[in-house]
Amino acid sequence: MRERGGRFWKVGELARLTGLTVRTLHHYEHVGVLRPSARTPAGHRLYGEADVRRLYQVVALRELGLPLEAIGTVLAGDVxxxxxxxxxxxxxxxxxxxxxxxxxxxxxxxxxxxxxxxxxxxxxxxxxxxxTTMEETIRNHYTGEQLAYLERRRRELGDEAVAAVEAEWPRLIAEVRSEMAAGTDPADPKVRALATRWTELVEMFHGGDEGVRDSLHRMYQERGDGIAEQYGGPTSDMIAYVQRAIDSSAS
Structure with missing residues (x-):
């Protein structure tokens, strides 16, 4: 529809055109990442062209793994x-x-x-x-006891926390990859901050169990590049880069 000052879409129309649900758009408004820029005299939401651009940014950042809680902060800057x-x-x-x-x-x-x-x-x-490469890789590097421990830990953390961590990994990997491509020194504060978060996420996975931690380390030493190629995980060069950042923080 056309309104004074540009084109506008009602919430149902925008949901249909984007493949999102009305409920999702309402949720985005509730958490503050996307608010309609206008309303009809009857109070119905109207989304303008600037809202469509912002909605794409939200969707893209979600696709890249950034949690919704952080997207508002990112979009508050100049994206x-x-x-x-x-x-x-x-x-x-x-x-x-x-x-x-x-x-x-x-x-x-x-x-x-x-x-x-x-x-x-x-x-x-x-x-x-x-x-089945990934499943076989996991079975080859973790004992039955360790796999049972990981399943218990997953239940203890809860589906919401696990989903948030799984969603954050791709974005973190992309940020590390970007710094590597730019030639940023691992000792740079930006990279050290990324390495700190990297370590926190890894520790959430193994929960301080030394055996699981060592199995994870060995799996990526032996199969890291293959896992990265097939599933988008970190490469061996990326892991080494993060380790140098960790070492620089300790020195």
Whole structure:
């Protein structure tokens, strides 16, 4: 719809066009990250073009893993939309790389299944290996007792806390990657702050259990780059960079 001063969308229309729910838009308003800039005489919400730009920023930051509680603080500053689009693109590219790998294998297997050669057991075994790589990696590096401990710890933390940590990791990894690309010294206060938060999240995972901590460290030593390639986790270079920042804080 058109209103004086530009185009406006009602909440239901904006929800339909973006694929979000009306409830989500109401929640964004409740937590203060997106408020409608106008209302109809009857009091119905109206979102303007500036609101649409801000909504994209909220959605992109959520996609990058930033918790809603922190998004308001970020948006209170001067967010560079082009930079945010670039970060979002890089995040999507990492996901696509993992999906392309699996898609290539599935495409080849589908063609083989239709050909005279047919599908061999080795083909299916390879597919299952790729699909279950992460599960196998975990099983290879953690004992049954450690896995049971991690499951208990997950229940103790609660789904909400676990979801918040899982959502924060991609954003933290992206920030560390950005500092590495910029050539920032690991001893720089910005990197040290990132390393401190990195350590806090890792400690939330292992809960101070030395055995679980060592298993996690060994898994990333042996399989870190493969995990990063397939699932978007930190690379070995990134882990070393964070460790240098930690060491600089201790010296």
């Amino acid at each position: 560079d939309l082009a930079e945010l689009l670039g970060d979002h693109l890089a995040h999507v590219d990492r996901r696509l790389a993992a999906l392309r790998s699996l898609r290539d294998r599935l495409t080849a297997l589908a063609a083989a299944a239709r050909s005279a050669r047919g599908l061999r057991s080795d083909d299916l075994l390879g597919l299952m290996e790729e699909v």
